[in-house]
Amino acid sequence: METLNYLMDGFSVALTPTNLLLALIGSFLGTLIGALPGLGPANGVAILIPLAFTLGLPPESALIMLTAVYAGAMYGGRISSILLNIPGDEPAMMTCLDGYPMAQQGKAAEALTISAVASFIGSIVATIGLIILAPVLADFALHFGAAEYFALFVLAFATLGGITGKNPVKTIVAAALGLMMSTIGIDISTGQPRYTFNTLELFEGIDFIIAIVGLFAISELLFFIEKHMGEGESMVKMNKLTISIKEVIAVLPTSLRCGVVGFIAGVLPGAGASLGSFLSYTVEKRILGSKNRFGEGDPRGVAAPEAGNNGAANGALVPMLTLGIPGSGTTAVLLAMLVSLNITPGPMMFQQHADIVWGVIAALLVGNVLLLLLNIPMIGIFVKLLSVPPKYLMPIVTLVAIVGIYSISHSPFDLYFMVAFGVLGYILRKTEIPLVPVILGLLLGPEMEKNLRHAMTLSDGDWSVLWGTPLAIGIWAVAILGLVLPYIVGPVLRKRMQRS
Amino acid sequence: MRINDRLFGALFLLLAVAYGWQAQQFPEPMGGSEAIGPSTFPTLLAVVLGLGSLYMMLKPDEDEAWPVGKTLVELIGIIVILVVYTALLETVGFVIMTTLAVALLSWRMQAPPLKALMTGLVSAVVAFVIFNYGLELTLPDGILELG
Numbered sequence: 001m002e003t004l005n006y007l008m009d010g011f012s013v014a015l016t017p018t019n020l021l022l023a024l025i026g027s028f029l030g031t032l033i034g035a036l037p038g039l040g041p042a043n044g045v046a047i048l049i050p051l052a053f054t055l056g057l058p059p060e061s062a063l064i065m066l067t068a069v070y071a072g073a074m075y076g077g078r079i080s081s082i083l084l085n086i087p088g089d090e091p092a093m094m095t096c097l098d099g100y101p102m103a104q105q106g107k108a109a110e111a112l113t114i115s116a117v118a119s120f121i122g123s124i125v126a127t128i129g130l131i132i133l134a135p136v137l138a139d140f141a142l143h144f145g146a147a148e149y150f151a152l153f154v155l156a157f158a159t160l161g162g163i164t165g166k167n168p169v170k171t172i173v174a175a176a177l178g179l180m181m182s183t184i185g186i187d188i189s190t191g192q193p194r195y196t197f198n199t200l201e202l203f204e205g206i207d208f209i210i211a212i213v214g215l216f217a218i219s220e221l222l223f224f225i226e227k228h229m230g231e232g233e234s235m236v237k238m239n240k241l242t243i244s245i246k247e248v249i250a251v252l253p254t255s256l257r258c259g260v261v262g263f264i265a266g267v268l269p270g271a272g273a274s275l276g277s278f279l280s281y282t283v284e285k286r287i288l289g290s291k292n293r294f295g296e297g298d299p300r301g302v303a304a305p306e307a308g309n310n311g312a313a314n315g316a317l318v319p320m321l322t323l324g325i326p327g328s329g330t331t332a333v334l335l336a337m338l339v340s341l342n343i344t345p346g347p348m349m350f351q352q353h354a355d356i357v358w359g360v361i362a363a364l365l366v367g368n369v370l371l372l373l374l375n376i377p378m379i380g381i382f383v384k385l386l387s388v389p390p391k392y393l394m395p396i397v398t399l400v401a402i403v404g405i406y407s408i409s410h411s412p413f414d415l416y417f418m419v420a421f422g423v424l425g426y427i428l429r430k431t432e433i434p435l436v437p438v439i440l441g442l443l444l445g446p447e448m449e450k451n452l453r454h455a456m457t458l459s460d461g462d463w464s465v466l467w468g469t470p471l472a473i474g475i476w477a478v479a480i481l482g483l484v485l486p487y488i489v490g491p492v493l494r495k496r497m498q499r500s
Numbered sequence: 501m502r503i504n505d506r507l508f509g510a511l512f513l514l515l516a517v518a519y520g521w522q523a524q525q526f527p528e529p530m531g532g533s534e535a536i537g538p539s540t541f542p543t544l545l546a547v548v549l550g551l552g553s554l555y556m557m558l559k560p561d562e563d564e565a566w567p568v569g570k571t572l573v574e575l576i577g578i579i580v581i582l583v584v585y586t587a588l589l590e591t592v593g594f595v596i597m598t599t600l601a602v603a604l605l606s607w608r609m610q611a612p613p614l615k616a617l618m619t620g621l622v623s624a625v626v627a628f629v630i631f632n633y634g635l636e637l638t639l640p641d642g643i644l645e646l647g
Contacts, residue, residue: 180549189538190537430564
């Protein structure tokens with residue numbers, strides 16, 4: 001009952017005209033960003049963060065817009081999967097399997113409609129899951145002490161590579177690099193300047209928004225130049241939509257089941273949306289048994305991964321909102337947004353900033369309705385925009401990111417820093433060191449050090465306090481499992497994903 | 501080839517040592533009563549990175565190819581464009597520099613020169629109008645300053 005009241009309050013935040021308009025803009029931009037091949041949701045949200053700042057939005061409005069972008073990007077990923085057989089982002093990979101065959105059979109519009117409905121159902125199922133699970137988890141997390149939190153941060157880094165991750169050691173290296181960057185600047189508790197080299201601009205530390213835009217957007221530009229040199233334009237073809245209600249109803253059971261599977265995958269640390277869509281697809285294939293024509297353009301084969309990845313995307317918000325620990329790259333970027341708005345995510349947020357949390361959850365529901373409306377009648381617009389060649393779009397997108405950074409501080413120093421981060425991001429990606437742990441390290445570093453300090457001060461310098469309670473030991477165990485498991489099941493899972 | 505991981509492993513190891521050594525130079529906090537000072541956390545990180553980089557050197561992954569020849573020149577060109585853009589943004593002004601930067605980037609992505617220039621000009625002017633007048637965030641006028 002209490003939850004319902006909060007949710008109603010949330011709706012009163014999300015449904016103000018300004019916020020509704022922002023959600024609409026966010027949904028539109030998000031879908032567009034998700035649809036562009038190569039520009040994944042993490043990049044998209046990263047590029048729009050400076051924009052949200054320059055607009056001078058209040059925290060709840062900024063978050064509502066970015067949540068809408070996040071939800072929209074998950075919808076958008078399917079468009080290029082179906083039409084071009086190029087996934088707009090990684091989780092949309094599985095949608096190619098049946099979506100593209102459908103498009104080749106002249107049923108692109110049907111595939112887009114069915115996938116939009118499936119995305120909607122997956123999101124709604126997962127949002128309901130979020131509403132039920134988040135307050136419970138937040139209450140439970142109130143029992144966490146500094147030692148548990150420190151262990152939880154380690155857990156977040158250990159599982160970030162995901163079960164399918166290639167080399168967990170590189171995830172750790174990346175996290176260490178990010179955490180090291182976070183120590184640059186004046187130490188909050190002692191006032192001691194660290195690694196500042198007496199440069200005034202470094203005393204306040206590295207602004208992670210600059211790091212995010214550099215690492216993601218600028219390095220993407222460099223990769224783009226390297227990979228797509230001289231590549232021609234792609235032709236996009238659409239047919240007229242002829243779909244009956246019956247066909248939509250036929251995919252409902254699949255969408256509901258896969259929404260649940262996706263949600264669970266999203267909540268678990270280290271799984272994420274890619275595994276969510278993969279699991280949904282394989283589980284659904286099993287359930288349907290001989291009745292399926294998966295891989296040959298089965299509408300249910302389009303619905304399953306889409307419901308799955310949208311479910312997982314919303315599920316990933318559970319650990320992000322309740323524990324302050326993001327499970328994926330995009331939620332890490334959303335977390336960056338929260339931190340820069342001076343809101344510390346975690347269980348306390350449900351008490352101190354209840355209006356913001358529930359406003360965002362309500363915005364997810366509202367955003368999904370908007371997205372469904374945007375994605376069925378207006379799908380033609382996105383298809384048109386998708387046919388604008390990237391050689392014009394990429395420079396403009398980069399420009400928007402640069403202007404956003406510049407207008408935060410009006411300092412060319414920040415722009416140089418951004419370019420430097422771009423080069424660093426390019427080199428790291430070339431050596432297959434993941435970027436998300438770097439960002440996350442930069443972001444969580446101060447909190448992690450603070451919790452370590454707290455725990456150690458209470459115990460008078462006794463390190464064993466870090467694994468002193470059963471709860472802490474449990475978290476450490478999961479963290480270690482998160483590091484070891486990829487070596488055992490990783491190769492098997494990766495092979496399976498490639499085969500299907 | 502497995503040079504990448506060995507090379508970067510070595511670089512990271514060097515970084516870990518330098519970073520860890522620097523951490524030991526921080527003075528003890530006043531009073532020294534704190535259980536952990538400003539150097540504890542960095543020391544911990546230096547150890548973690550050190551171990552990770554050793555692993556990278558001992559068990560390197562297969563290399564990804566680095567760009568060579570023309571592609572490398574292209575990439576350096578892109579970085580030069582971005583650096584020059586930053587350096588001249590405030591003196592020359594937003595509209596001119598953005599037109600040039602977007603046009604050059606778009607041209608280097610195989611767009612025909614005239615179309616690239618148009619893309620640059622239109623996006624620069626639109627962005628300037630939106631940011632300066634719509635959002636009231638001043639972008640530098642540069643040499644186009646009126647009055």
